[in-house]
Amino acid sequence: MLALALCAGCKHPTSSAPALKPTASGTAIVLVGGDKQLGSPGSRLSQPLQFQVNDNLGNAVTGAEVEITGPKGVIFDPAQVLTDENGQATFKVRLGGISGRYELTASSRDAHGKPFSLTVAEFAAGYQEQVGYEVNEKYCSRCHDQDSTVTQVSNYDNLAVKPHSFSNGDVYNKITASDLATIITHGGPAINRSALMPPYGWTLNKAETQAVIAYIRLVSDPPYVAPGVVYAKH
Amino acid sequence: MQTKKTGFLSSLKAIVCDPFTMFGVVSAILLLLLTVAPAKDYLSEWRGYQRQYLTFIQNRGDAVTLRRHFQGGINQIWIPQLDVVDRCQTCHVGVGEASLADVKQQPFRAHPPIPHKLTEFGCVICHRGQGAATTVNQAHHSDMTGEEPILPARYIESSCGQCHHEPLEGTPKLNQGRTLLSRYGCVNCHTITLPDGSTMQATDFPPPLTHIADKTTREWIYAWLKDPAAYSSTATMPNFMLSDSDASDISAFLMADSTPDPADRISSPAASKTPPADPTAGASLYGESFCASCHATQNEAGNLVGGTLGPELTNVGTKVKPAWLLAWMRDPKHYDPATRMPQYRWTDAQLNLLAAFLENKTDPDFVANVHLQPATKQQIAHGKELVMENGCASCHEIPGVPKPENFGPNLSRVGSKPLVQLIFLPGMEHSLPAYLSGKIRQPRAFGASLRMPKFNLSSAQVEAATTALLSLTDRSFSLPANLQVPSTPQSHYEPAGQAGQLMSSLNCLSCHSINGHGGTMAPDLSWEGSSVQRTWLESFLKNPNTLRPTLIRRMPKFNLTDAESTVLTDYIMTAYQTPSFVRDEMPLTGYSPALIEKGRELFYSRYACQSCHMVNPNVDKGYIGPTLTDVGARLNAAWIFHYLKDPQALRPGTIEPNQHLSDDDANALTAFLMAQKGGAGQGAKQ
Incomplete structure (x- = not known):
């Protein structure tokens, strides 16, 4: 018995699962939770990814088939499932072995067989992004993260000038890496921003500063696109 | 034909x-x-990859640079002193090209940034596999004798642990795994010797069972042995998969083996009988005493709330006997000298209140179905055999049962264990990580006669523990000694004299660290004597009021006598001083109004300190840092000055940024802060 249980636990769930028989269909997939998690490459995300299938009145649909797909290397458990009595489909996700942004797509079909889907992002932090995350948790998130937890109350509401959340790609994607490094090192006033952002150049070392920038780029939404090599025009 | x-x-x-x-x-x-x-x-595989690479880069903007960097043929990193011959770059052509960082297509992705150069360490030191091979199959998947397959990405942090034996920023999984090996007592049965010759030490000390009969009942021991997680979901005690009769025999032996301790019998029966006048008084005292800083309890929603330093108390009333509980709370060190529980100076009335509150925390179902017959001599003898067979004395002190030496296999090099020496279960993936995590998850599946118990670990914890075990490789012993980064040597500092005895009874080091020894929950006190003013410290010790209103873990009130707090204050003010400056080199008062005003401006405009600190509670809102409304009555001027100049030098790891202040600015800020004496809104007046 134990051996069997163990073997089941060790084996990766294969994609050749028996075909499910959907008993209902909806018209839209909405996210319940579990997106934008930060994990390490190859590891299972701590929270499962949850979706809900709704019909055109916005009511949850039970028994609709949801299939989830992602880039090579991502393992889902299960890969397709019927929505439960709350209309929800839950997937455990193991990220692929390389770091970076992973876009996962949950899809289903409506009564006419027309597919509809929802794409969400998860992040696999490499070494540098992981260091950046830890620096963020220790120093930055106190003000930049609006959400308070029991153990860590956010300072966001107390600030006269509101800091931007690191996932705010509309703001951060426009700031170059060297400008970000300047703000972190010399504080907000260095590029005419608020003095409420103190300088960290004498607290963090250069590698940590670069790591924070790498972390900001990783969790950015919309995703950050590296400018690539820029050549002088003829 | x-x-x-x-x-x-x-x-x-x-x-x-x-x-x-x-x-x-x-x-x-x-x-x-x-x-x-x-x-x-x-037609060789690697040439195929090199051709693919050239096709892949030709349409990129950086094609010219990439083609210039490209070198066809077998590329090899050869580092004789590390025994590295890695030809991985033959196929992983772009591994050193920073501009290929965003590429998702292997083998052309650039290596993500790490603190080491590929040319200094090669690839297999971290990734394992066969560096000299030139086909994917041989390089990545070989499991022949003496060869090892590539390490799955989720265990990659283990490779850092071959040289780095200290907790490392950026390797949370490895750090967590090492903590688990120490906290769950793995190292009590398995010896783990590190390359520097030190051995891994346990960080959790299970209670001695010398007087266990005073503390609890045989029924509870039985039910606990059968399934520790049923009593407390956070139990570190593993499940030994005992049969009913074995659990019964062990419980019989432990009860028979226990000797009575006179102190556990003493209680005030008259007082404990009377129910408390106010039914919420016990809960209030539990809250006021900040028991939840260390102990967790389950709230009505079923969530555990509280710390993990002490045992979970959700069902403690089912476990402990009332008389023992009173004696324990009066003097925990009497029962268990190694306990981290402080001796609160509760009055008898308070003790009874708390005891009544805790005794109500019960789970009758836990022992409801346990009906044990009185034990026979044979059963007790068999129980003792079982205790020895299962190695209970590896973790617990049990009279008459010596601590076994090397009870489990030595794990110092388990991360390099050859696959041929392992027995896999049918259907199991043939790899060392799969074997190790399988052993942790279901140890008895590998043989009914195995003694390793089953620990109550989540799959993330199993992965972390496996990562820590995989770091214990042959290579970590054979790498040049100058590459080894040892863990910080463990300090055994204990304060001396009368104050030392007091601090030992209060277990200050459970939460505070002093001279490298102690907990991390509360501030380091090594230089507390330089930091605070004497009068403040003395009154704080008698009645601690929090400096950080948002913290949920706080310094409890220990009900110290005047004499006790004076002794402690004297000792702290004298013994815990930093050598980097003289405490009284700057005056506590007498700063010019102009200087104070300049400091005020710097505080609010240039340095915007109010974003994290509060000087005037009517205006300021920051509460990341401690409240500064009465900082002038709390801290010494010289401490403030030097702390402002370089916070991390005085409090390593503090999040207060070093703002690189000039002496003049630091002086003005010090003057401003020293003017904040609390009381009648002095800050507001400024």
Whole structure:
């Protein structure tokens, strides 16, 4: 018995699962939770990814088939499932072995067989992004993260000038890496921003500063696109 | 048939006999043979990847640079002193090209940034596999004797642990795994020797069982042995998968083996009988005493709330006997000298209140179905055998049962264990990580006679523990000694004298760290004597009021007597001073109003300190840092000055940023802060 249980636990769930028989269909997939998690490459995300299938009145649909797909290397458990009595489909996700942004797509079909889907992002932090995350948790998130937890109350509401959340790609994607490094090192006033952002150049070392920038780029939404090599025009 | 054969023979004869035909045929064969080697080379896997790479880069903006960097042929990193011959770059062509960082297609992705150079360490030191191989299969997947397959990405942090034995920023999984090995007592049965010769030490000390009969009942021991997680989901005690009769025999032995301790009998029965006047008083005292800083309880929603330093108390009333509980709370060190529980100076009335509150925390179901017959002599003897067989004394002190030496296999090099030495279960993936995590998850599945118990770990914790075990490799012993980064040597500092005894009874080091020894929950006190003013410290010790309103873990009130707090204050003010400056080199008062005003401006505008601190509670809102409304009555001026100049030098790890202040600015800020004496809104007046 134990051996069997163990073997089941060790084996990766294969994609050749028996075909499910959907008993209902909806018209839209909405996210319940579990997106934008930060994990390490190859590891299972701590929270499962949850979706809900709704019909055109916005009511949850039970028994609709949801299939989830992602880039090579991502393992889902299960890969397709019927929505439960709350209309929800839950997937455990193991990220692929390389770091970076992973876009996962949950899809289903409506009564006419027309597919509809929802794409969400998860992040696999490499070494540098992981260091950046830890620096963020220790120093930055106190003000930049609006959400308070029991153990860590956010300072966001107390600030006269509101800091931007690191996932705010509309703001951060426009700031170059060297400008970000300047703000972190010399504080907000260095590029005419608020003095409420103190300088960290004498607290963090250069590698940590670069790591924070790498972390900001990783969790950015919309995703950050590296400018690539820029050549002088003829 | 015959004719056919003769026909063939005759044609062969014709060829052999005719030298021209013969020459032609042999030449053709030779030519054909000569093409085999170049063809094999041309069609080799790695050349295929190099051709793919050239096609892949040709449409990129950086194609010119990439093509210039490209070197065809076998590329090899050779580092003789590390025994590294890695040809991985032959296929992973772009591994050193920073501009290929965003590429998702392997093998062309650039290596993500790490603090080491590939040319200094090569690849296999971290990724394992066969560096010298030039086919994917041999390089990545070989499981032949003496060879190891590539390490799955989720265990990659283990490789950092071959040299780095200290907790490392950026390797949370490895750090967590090492903590688990120490906290869950793995190292009590398995010896783990590190390359520097030190051994891993346990960080959790299970209670001695010398007087266990005073503390709890045989029924509770039985139910606990059967399934510790049923009593407390956070139990570190593993499940030994005991049969009913074995659990019964062990409980019988432990009860028979226990000696009575007179102190556990003493209680004030008269007082404990009367129910408390206010039914919420016990809960209030539990809250006021900040028991939840260390102990967790389950709230009505079923969530655990509280710390993990002490045991979970959700069902403690089912476990402990009332008289023992009173004696324990009066003096925990009497029962368990190694406990981290402080001795609160509670009055008898308070003790009874708390005891009544805790005794109500019960789970009757836990022992409801346990009906044990009185034990026979044979059962007790068998119980003792079982205790020895299961190695209970590896973690617990049990009278008459010596601590076994090397009870489990030595794990110092388990991360390099050859696969041929492992016995896999049918259907199991043949790899070391799969074996190790399987052993942790379901140890008894590998053989019913195995003694390893099953620990109550989540799959993330199993992965972390496996990562820590995989870091214990042969290579970590054979790498040059100058690469080893040892863990910080463990400090055994204990304060001395009368104050030392007091601090030992209060267990200050459970939460505070002093001179490298102690907990991390509360601030480091090594230089507390330089930091605070004497009068403040003395009153704080008597009645701690929090400096950080948002913290949920706080310094409890220990009900110290005046004499006790004076002794402690004297000791702290004298013994815990930093050598980097003289405490009284700056005055506590007498700063010029102009300087104070300049400091005020710097505080609010240039340095915007109010974003994290509060000086005037009516205006300021920041509460990341401590409240500064009465900082002038709390801290010494010299401390403030030097702390502002370099916070991390005085409090390593503090999040207060070093703002690189000039002496003048630091002086003005010090003057401003020293003017904040609390009381009648002095800050507001400024």
